[in-house]
Amino acid sequence: MCGIVGFTGRRNLDALAAMTRHMAHRGPDAEGFYENGEAGVHFGHRRLAVIDLLHGAQPMHNDDSSLVVTFNGEIYNHRELRQELVGLGHKFRSDHSDTEVLIHGYRQWGSELPGRLNGMFAFAIHDVARAQLFLARDRFGEKPLFIYDDGKTFAFASELSAFRLHPEIALELDDVALQKFFAYGYLPSRNALYRQCSKLPAGSFLFYDLTNGARRESCYWRFRLQPDYSLTAADDARLAEELRALLRQAVGRRLISDVPLGLFLSGGIDSSSILALAAAQRDPGSIETFAVGFDEPSYDETEYARRVAEHFGCKHRAERLSMTGARQLAIPALAHLDEPMGDASLLPTYLLSRFTRGYVTVALTGDGGDELFAGYDPFAALAAARLYSRVVPQPLHKLLRAAAERLPRSTANMSFDFKARRTLTGLSYPAALWSPCWMSPVEPARLAQFFADPLPAEELYSEALVLWQDGADRGLNVVDRTLEFFTELYLKDDILVKVDRAGMANGLEARSVFIDNDVVDFCARLPHYFKLRNGRRKYLLRKAMEGLLPAEVVRRRKKGFGIPLGAWLQRVPEHVPLSPVPGMRMDQVAAAWDGHRTGTRDERLFLWCWLALQTARAPFGTPAAAAPRAESVRAA
Secondary structure, eight states: OEEEEEEESSOOHHHHHHHHHTTGGGOBSEEEEEEETTTTEEEEEEEOOOSOTTTOOSSEEOTTSSEEEEEEEEETTHHHHHHHHHHTTOOOOSSSOHHHHHHHHHHHHGGGHHHHOOEEEEEEEEETTTTEEEEEEOTTOOSOOEEEEOSSOEEEESSGGGGGGSTTOOOOBOHHHHHHHHHHSSOOTTOOSBTTEEEOOTTEEEEEETTTOOEEEEEOOOOOOOOOTTOOGGGHHHHHHHHHHHHHHHHHHHTOOSSOEEEEOOSSHHHHHHHHHHHTTSOGGGOEEEEEEESSGGGOOHHHHHHHHHHHTOEEEEEEEOHHHHHHHHHHHHHTTSSOOOOTTHHHHHHHHHHHHTTOSEEEEOTTHHHHTTOSHHHHHHHHHHHHHHHSOHHHHHHHHHHHHTSOOOOSTTOHHHHHHHHHHHTTSOGGGHHHHHHOSSOHHHHGGGBSSOOOHHHHTHHHHHHHHHHHHTTOOHHHHHHHHIIIIIIIIIIHHHHHHHHHTTTOEEEESTTOHHHHHHHHTSOGGGTEETTEETHHHHHHHBTTBOHHHHHOOOOOSOOOHHHHTTTSSSSOOOOOOTTBOHHHHHHHHHHHHHTSSOOHHHHHHHHHHHHHHGGGTOOGGGSOOGGGOOOO
């Protein structure tokens, strides 16, 4: 796992070194540089050594230096690909480097290479003979790849903030991206926070012509459900066994490491399934598991994690996060986001990653299970939402919303008042916007109050609407279209971004088992009734784990990796950051803080987004007061 950077144009060793070293946390073990002055190509690399510790240095080139790669990620099927390439006549210099597979694979297959890879990756190859760059990103975008292109300078980096260290790059806020950030709570690809910046979408590759600056981008893979409705309940046992075998294979691929490896464990069905399958392939006593808990009982899962670890005889460790911990972690965690995101579970993820890195370098995670198997609360609400939208007239709906706003406000995890207000908010909009609004920090009508020139809901959620319509055109029902929203948008641009940033900020490589190529392809052909059946979420996954996990784990309802954000933001930070943001109405922002801290309004999600934005902007020339100062953030 690493950090990569590169740019075209004039030679500037100082800029290249500064941009590369800015990402030292992503690769604390080594750094390397490549320059081709004639072509005007400059690569930098920071390495977290995980595979082939002796021979995996980068940037890496082939024998005649006609191909040079800088790579971030892990290729889980690199051994199979190496064997195939050797059979085709390729000669490898390294012992078992997955990076070298990219060089030979590109020479053999060209742009077909990314589609052959099972892993997480972002890489750039300088093809000297063709005078072009080839950039690619994995199917789910686990590894980030930002691009800057103003027609003169072309640059790429694992972190958006690296661009500020290039003297010919100036960054200005993008108005549309800013509003989308507050609408989603994250920035859906290809959006980036600054003008002339973008993210290479997941499952895509890009050719950049060094002679004329032309770009050609293609999508080699996208997540789309293709349900096989010939499958019925009579296939339950067979499909459960097939899923179990695929997950066992996916876990085995991710257990390969030349450095110490462990697992994140919450005690829920996803992480517990990974542990069960890992324990079947390794001595359970050699497996280390890690959890994080909270002083607030309704948010704490550490007891469940402990029980599962004890069941398998693993070595388990846990750490807790308190108000004091929030004070200490909030700013460092937000600063490492690089681009702001509104998912406050970043804090426990950051803490868990930091804690885990004290013992291992690689950790397996359960991310992707909720999206692929309908694990989130909105899936359980869909049937009632459809009925409600048909039978409840708008005047009555408005009265119900008003009544929900008057409910006593609780800071407990997923309290009744919180769920009631969120559910009714989503139902104020068409079905295509239910999921975006249920997950949004601020609904469109409220968001308009924060901006001088607000965008309509159709533009704010254009990505979600296009995806919803595409599903309708393919005949998908509301459950499957909701599954595509969570997998194609929320998983890619929120969950995986959070895990990458939190892990790499601490030099920890996180490996997501559920988004293995073969597991995802299997899930894509399952009809919705194997994921959500009679109100039971993750139906087939639970069935697949029967007999491998304790019954209480298989039956246990999802708790979620939430934090007591509402209570925390009533006290942290002590001094509210209110540095002006172009286009935003600061009187409304200040009113949101006042309302939340007096307990008259619940603005927790908006305020966390605001903190993330203020912290992200500070390194870009914004005065230090724009971000909350660590010394001013203390527990009351």
